[in-house]
Amino acid sequence: MRVLITGGAGFIGSQVADAHIARGDEVVVVDSLASGRREYVPAGARFYEMDIRDVGLREVFARERPQLVSHHAAQASVSASVRDPAWDADVNVLGTIRVAALAAEYGAEHLIFASTGGALYGEPARLPADESTPILPLSPYGCAKACAERYLDLFGRLGGLRACSLRYANVYGPRQDPHGEAGVVAIFARALLDGRQATIHGDGEQTRDFVFVDDVVRANLLAAERRAQGAFNIGTGVGTSVNAIYRTLARLTGSTAAPRHGPPRAGDVRHITLAADAAAAALGWRPAASLDDGLAATVAWFARRQR
Ligand SMILES: NC(=O)c1ccc[n+]([C@@H]2O[C@H](COP(=O)([O-])OP(=O)(O)OC[C@H]3O[C@@H](n4cnc5c(N)ncnc54)[C@H](O)[C@@H]3O)[C@@H](O)[C@H]2O)c1
Structure with a gap:
């Protein structure tokens, strides 16, 4: 094709x-x-x-x-x-x-x-x-x-x-731009690996559906x-807070740095998760990667890169 x-x-x-x-x-x-x-x-x-x-x-x-x-x-x-x-x-x-x-x-x-x-x-x-x-x-x-x-x-x-x-x-994984404004996993992973402080917008209790x-x-x-x-x-249908993502990435990178909290961002939703039953029925698709495995693979990839 x-x-x-x-x-x-x-x-x-x-x-x-x-x-x-x-x-x-x-x-x-x-x-x-x-x-x-x-x-x-x-x-x-x-x-x-x-x-x-x-x-x-x-x-x-x-x-x-x-x-x-x-x-x-x-x-x-x-x-x-x-x-x-x-x-x-x-x-x-x-x-x-x-x-x-x-x-x-x-x-x-x-x-x-x-x-x-x-x-x-x-x-x-x-x-x-x-x-x-x-x-x-x-x-x-x-x-x-x-x-x-x-x-x-x-x-x-x-x-x-x-x-x-x-x-x-919310898609995450290797090759996501860690220097952009979107992609909290890449931004946090890069900052924590580089020993920099990461910024959480708002209180961090907003939840997202992270898919590998x-x-x-x-x-x-x-x-x-x-x-x-x-x-x-x-x-995935599963919601994870931005604070929980930060904690997991801090553990995976061995960082003890506390995050900085900035103001919430205009346009961001507070809670969202997606039901993917229609994709399961029509495409035979279900998410396979666990969040832990996906985050570990992402951190390993960013650790191999300098920027
Ligand atoms: N990353 C996510 O969580 C997510 C979630 C929902 C939807 N999407 C969608 O998935 C797609 C890919 O997103 P991504 O996260 O890989 O972002 P990305 O910025 O890495 O990819 C977008 C690509 O489009 C190119 N591009 C931008 N404007 C262009 C233009 N005018 N002409 C030609 N090329 C142009 C960029 O150079 C880049 O390579 C986008 O349509 C995005 O809206 C992403």
């Missing part, structure tokens, strides 16, 4: 790219390197350093004619979306529309969209949230992902584009193999 992966130099997209290469697929990566790294693009992939909003993207689709488009390129920070909602929407709404329109025009059989479950439902009355939970995002980022999902649905109904939105919980990147990659492969359609939560 020929797969075009946008954002394939990023944390999740590059590992989805690795998995497709390992399965024998032909992989094309489009990434602006806004936050991704060239070294993460697998050696066997063809790489286009390009913004998804660039007019040149048409030429890439015309030349490569992908059967599957895996759309992972995004402005992925909730805080950045609060600061600049128009820019967030430009990348995450208009960018997704461009990618999906070209996928449809050039005959892609399937599109997989990296959506969010963590920022889509706001503060649901019942947790874990399933896909029937009202979509009431609390950030421009969540709103943009919800809007992009609606366009995929529209293109499916009007033009026959077969699309699947994977609504990720290997499980997210497997969800992508299953969705591709089954040419899944619709929206699926990809999470």
Whole structure:
């Protein structure tokens, strides 16, 4: 299969790219390197350093004619979306529309969209949230992902584009950027390994559903193999507080440093966990990594790297 992966130099997209290469697929990566790294693009992939909003993207689709488009390129920070909602929407709404329109025009059989479950439902009355939970995002980022999902649905109904939105919980693991604003596990792990103090936004009792990147990659492969359609939560259903994550990472890194507490961040939800029964039924997907094992693997990876 020929797969075009946008954002394939990023944390999740590059590992989805690795998995497709390992399965024998032909992989094309489009990434602006806004936050991704060239070294993460697998050696066997063809790489286009390009913004998804660039007019040149048409030429890439015309030349490569992908059967599957895996759309992972995004402005992925909730805080950045609060600061600049128009820019967030430009990348995450208009960018997704461009990618999906070209996928449809050039005959892609399937599109997989990296959506969010963590920022889509706001503060649901019942947790874990399933896909029937009202979509009431609390950030421009969540709103943009919800809007992009609606366009995929529209293109499916009007033009026959077969699309699947994977609504990720809080993904963590190797290659996550420890210097960005999103990705508390990477940020804490790097700081603790470097002997620096880490900052917890708010009291740290906010809970998140932490899902290991290997499980997210497997969800992508299953969705591709089954040419899944619709929206699926990809999470564990288990909530873990940011304080608990800090304590585990401090133990794993041997750090005794106390965290600093800063103000809570605008746009962040207080509690979210995702029910992934629909993914279990339709994709045969269930998370496999325990939080302890996933965090240990992540710390081991960051410990081998200098930055
Ligand atoms: N990490 C999470 O917990 C999480 C949760 C839910 C959804 N997601 C989604 O998963 C996807 C991947 O996120 P990630 O955590 O790997 O982040 P990331 O920042 O590592 O990856 C995003 C990639 O997209 C590229 N990119 C950004 N803007 C671009 C543009 N305009 N044109 C082309 N490339 C561009 C970046 O260079 C980067 O390689 C994103 O769509 C994100 O919204 C991530």
